[in-house]
Amino acid sequence: MMSSLLQRELGDGFVVQSAGPDKDLAGRPANYRSVGCMRERGLDLSGHVSRWIGSVALDGIDWIVTVGPDEARRVRAHLGNHSATVIVANAEHGGIPDPYELGMDGYRECAALLDRVLPGIAQQIRVGTGSDRIVFWDFDGTLARRENLWSGALLDAWRRVDDQAVGTVEQLRPHLRDRFPWHDSLTVRTAQTPDEWWAALHPVFVEAYTALGVDAVRADEAASHVPAEFYRRDAWTVIDGAEGALSVTKTAGYRNIILSNHAPELPTLVDTLGFGGLVEQTFTSAAIGAEKPNPAIFEFAMARLGVTAASDVWMIGDNRIADIQGARNAGIRAILADGAYPNSTGMTVLEAARHLVAFTNKER
Numbered sequence: 001m002m003s004s005l006l007q008r009e010l011g012d013g014f015v016v017q018s019a020g021p022d023k024d025l026a027g028r029p030a031n032y033r034s035v036g037c038m039r040e041r042g043l044d045l046s047g048h049v050s051r052w053i054g055s056v057a058l059d060g061i062d063w064i065v066t067v068g069p070d071e072a073r074r075v076r077a078h079l080g081n082h083s084a085t086v087i088v089a090n091a092e093h094g095g096i097p098d099p100y101e102l103g104m105d106g107y108r109e110c111a112a113l114l115d116r117v118l119p120g121i122a123q124q125i126r127v128g129t130g131s132d133r134i135v136f137w138d139f140d141g142t143l144a145r146r147e148n149l150w151s152g153a154l155l156d157a158w159r160r161v162d163d164q165a166v167g168t169v170e171q172l173r174p175h176l177r178d179r180f181p182w183h184d185s186l187t188v189r190t191a192q193t194p195d196e197w198w199a200a201l202h203p204v205f206v207e208a209y210t211a212l213g214v215d216a217v218r219a220d221e222a223a224s225h226v227p228a229e230f231y232r233r234d235a236w237t238v239i240d241g242a243e244g245a246l247s248v249t250k251t252a253g254y255r256n257i258i259l260s261n262h263a264p265e266l267p268t269l270v271d272t273l274g275f276g277g278l279v280e281q282t283f284t285s286a287a288i289g290a291e292k293p294n295p296a297i298f299e300f301a302m303a304r305l306g307v308t309a310a311s312d313v314w315m316i317g318d319n320r321i322a323d324i325q326g327a328r329n330a331g332i333r334a335i336l337a338d339g340a341y342p343n344s345t346g347m348t349v350l351e352a353a354r355h356l357v358a359f360t361n362k363e364r
């Protein structure tokens with residue numbers, strides 16, 4: 001129970017394994033009461049098989065959490081030269097009582113105690129590994145830009161089916177206003193597959209073309225090219241200083257995470273543009289169903305990363321509402337980086353990264 005609850009608490013950035021100090025208890029399934037108790041929390045222990053710590057490769061294991069001081073002593077005896085840190089859960093009260101003889105109510109009480117104790121242990125582990133330091137980065141206008149963004153992609157798709165296309169981005173733009181999911185950030189949708197996401201926008205693209213006099217057949221064909229044109233590699237430019245900015249925060253021990261109101265294939269574009277080594281993970285609103293500035297998208301990302309707003313979390317972006325206000329409403333510190341624009345009032349993305357690190361160094 002403890003390992004699956006701790007895994008959920010720590011998120012995808014950690015691997016939590018389970019093992020015990022008793023060799024003769026290895027190879028058994030989880031107690032049916034544990035399975036039932038965890039099922040009540042949406043966790044599946046049905047495939048669990050117990051292991052003996054002596055059979056576990058200890059390389060790469062940095063933290064061990066035990067249910068009591070006696071287990072901690074026995075685990076330490078197995079560690080030899082390994083430098084893992086051993087934590088006793090609920091140590092100040094002698095550990096987590098064994099619910100084995102206490103029936104289902106005992107297991108439920110045990111799980112409830114773990115619910116109270118594990119957030120603090122997870123936080124201790126995150127701080128100890130520096131993984132509680134997160135910078136959320138906006139994408140469009142902060143790290144990269146696509147010329148004329150969506151209207152540009154529609155024009156490019158139109159030209160693919162008609163080399164005589166006479167429309168302009170200025171003509172297309174009004175037909176795209178208010179038609180994308182992020183124009184209704186108050187609504188949290190159910191997550192969609194990439195096909196569903198694009199299918200919902202297809203009629204919007206068709207309408208934009210037909211409004212400009214394109215016939216229905218050609219409009220439909222052009223609309224079907226928009227996804228590939230939008231994400232065409234050579235339509236995108238990396239913003240000056242973006243890679244430097246990501247390096248500054250990464251070197252200072254921050255995990256760089258992209259959090260963007262975007263279409264489904266943003267993670268692939270991030271890799272294609274060469275950000276892969278600097279960015280740990282990319283969250284696109286299309287895959288989540290929530291859009292900045294809605295706090296739901298920030299909370300989703302923090303839960304997946306195993307951090308809370310009380311951790312060392314920042315947002316850097318170029319949009320005062322979506323990025324700055326949205327982050328602050330979710331309890332996250334935010335820096336406006338709109339220096340890529342001629343009429344900007346803030347700083348460049350590289351200056352924003354340096355500001356963040358300087359602030360952090362002063363605070364510590």
Ligand SMILES: [Mg+2]
Binds near residue numbers: 138140317319
């Ligand atoms: Mg932006």
